[in-house]
Amino acid sequence: MTWVILTGRQSDLDQTATPHKIITNRDYLAHPALFRGQRPKIINLSNRYAYQSRGYYASLLAGSRGHKVIPTVETMIDLSERKLYENALPELELALNKCRKDLGGSFPAKVTIFFGIGPSKAWDRFSRLLFDWFRAPALEVAIKDGEWASIHRIGFAALGRLDDADKKRFVAALETYTSREWRDTKARTPSRYTFATLIDPNEQLPPSEISSLRYWARIAEKMGVEVEPITKKDLAKLANYDALLIRETTSISNHTYRFARRAQQEGMPVIDDPLSMIRCTNKVYLNELMTYNNVPVPPTVMIAGVSDLQLAADTLGFPLVLKIPDSSFSRGVKKASNFDELKALATAWLEDSDLLIAQKFMPTQYDWRVGVLGGQPLFAIHYLMAKKHWQIVNHDRAGKPDEGGIKTFTLKHAPAHVIDTAVRAARCIGDGLYGVDLKETKEGVFVIEVNDNPNLDHGVEDSGEKDEVWVRLTQWFLDRLERNGK
Template sequence: MSVLIVVDDPDDWPLPDDTGLTVVSALSYLADPAYGEDRTARVFNLCGPSHYQSLGYYVSLLADARGQQPCPRPGTIEDLQSPHLVRILTPPLAKLVEQSLAPLAAERFELDVYFGKTPASGYDVVAGQLFAFLQAPLFRASFERGEAGWITRGIRLLGLRDLPEAHRRFALEAGTSHLAGRNRAANGNGQRAFELAILHDPHAEHAPSNAEALRKFAAAAGELGMRPEFITAADFDRLAGFDALFIRDTTFLHHYTYRFARRAQREGLVVIDDPDSILKCNNKVYLAELLAHHNLPIPRTLLIHRGNIDHIAPRLALPCVLKQPDSSFSIGVDKVENENELRTMVNGLLEKSELVVAQEWLPTPFDWRVGILDRRVMFVCQYYMAEDHWQIINHNGSGGRSEGRTVPLAVGEAPEEVLRIALAAADLIGDGFYGVDIKETNTRYCVIEINDNPNVDAGNEDGILKDALYREVMAVFLRRLKRAGLGGAAA
């Protein structure tokens, strides 16, 4: 992967000879088709001003059309034209902004950020997070103090010629350091191994892989010539130094796992789980509508709002199951037995979400779990209900948390219909790593949900394939890395 620095005039960026970077004028980049031949190129657009139909805008737009990776993207240039959109986009950073600016006595503050660095002392953290969030090389963020604290009032993209003279040397050094580092990581000597980040939380109560499974994933990656490294939430700023990201922590939309996935995708990494899969699988309302729309078998289902609570019992009967949209590991999924319990539970859930899923209760001794990656079945298990409980996990048993047993089966032992509808359901989400849960009654099969980030625990899901399961998963990463042309050939 090459790195192109596009500027108004190449004399604006006097590069040392040993960086291996290419500086090109905007007009040359736009007019010379040779610059579009490398579809894996990272194009850092330092032209100014960057607004709709400006020269800088067309640099990012054509880089995107050529299949390259522009920074900033055309969508970022568009978004930042509107202060209203800026305020909508930046809430994930609101807490950090407030903490960083709270000591200031002024009512307004501006922060110049150059490749994640700032010449303003004491604001390195917020500068780095803004850079990671926006993926824009040069910009000025404006803040103002409101009634509820500091807010981001606007963000203006800068070109090299917009920088104050006193900042020019600082910006060039920050940019050269950042881009030269990326170039070495991207090109190497053609022999380096792909770098795989495995994101996990060593303190998680409900993790999708136990410690032994994580060790086996890393070992399999090493056997295939990749270099695995375990990372945690604290390693967000290091993400761009990897070629691929494997998320082995429970994913949520408003959570660092989603931010990691989103940034990894922006940086051009191969990522599982990708942000679209996290977004889709984490919302039970979306899944219920998606599966129904495509005529896949599901339990009788109602999307509940405050106006149709009275329809639940007549249509689904009691007991029935209520699901908050972002439930996982049996948390946020409740069985209600009577009308009083129903109303109390529904009203509580509607305080958190405008829509809730209600489904008929289908008592079964186990759920089928079909693990699917790259549109292929990887494993099949039966997840049995916890003892004296209607769910796989009982969080409130007399002896504390308890879990039903997992029985792995060969793929050929599963009913063909289970495999068929599992593959069809996962295909609606994408080609990532999914766990499709299916209930089997005397008369039918029903898809219960599609999970991104499915469990793979040593001693459970790997019961049939053993270590080959971990190699199969890592082989998908390797194939995608080679297909994308990221890094050198795996050693």
């Protein structure tokens, strides 16, 4: 990734303070051919961002040149008047007041935040949120202290007016902001694009292991793409990238959905997109969608209360499978062997969910998992059931969840009717990356669910199609970037 720093004057930032290229905004404006054929990330440190100032035009023209820039002209306009950013104040003031105890009970008259980093760790919560709202290199917040501290003003902090201590802190924050992981020490071919990959290093069952993402990064590099990991703390940095791949378990109630929405708002291709997350994370919706589109699913009964339990028992028989609509990795999916078990389980789960799903129990030695990308099959694999268990993951055993093994296939050797059913199911959801789980029985093939965040690991899901899986994943993003003229 190439970083370029724009300053109002050459003296505003020492050339030795950072390894990145520093030029004045005047030079950037006067030489539109600079960085032609490259896609630099621009940090605009102009001393003025007023409408039609040089700082304003630098960010405006960065957009026309295909360069990513902070702050954007939208941020400049947002911070030009209090009435334009006052909708952010309630959330910011709440975060600010939560810092009070760590700050010793009182607030200074003003605080300067650099790239979402405050003067001390006590400011972390507020600083990250401020940078999330207003992505700017340096922001100054005027605070009116009291029983409830309020924000009097938010504005840009001019680099040229920082004292030595703040300038030193700024340089450190700049280095933190522009540093990145997975960086090779060898010389690299300049990348056309940089993709962010959202990960949780501490997740017990991540959809992709870090080693697999590094493997993808090596393949993507050959295609002119740099892959960088980000975590949930990096939402404010998302706009610096060209695309987003989410590789931690998704939920519409946590930060993964917020990242997907932000990427979509920035016009970035994203896997998983917000609509796919909404559709796939709810099994009630999936069942209705598949049924409407004539995609075969197991016999199903919706349970809205205990009065529906007898209907489920009469329709499906025992054992049957009871599911919480929003669940993943076999969690929230239980087998009921008789009515008493069904009633006990449903009564407990209905306290947290207004709807449950009961489905016919279809015992098999494996589940098909067919990966579908952009409406076309990507891989096919058997997930074998966990030892002495009816699911592919057994969460009931003490310690680490127990997973079954795998059996791999090439797409041409997988049954055509299984692949066709999976593709039909995925196309009902969208155009992204999906993992379709299917049961193959004597009665036919049935779609159990469509996952928006399917496992994708080197040596597992790519065993059949090899590197073609990772090449196609990269190309999916490239096609959409080039289609959008990025």
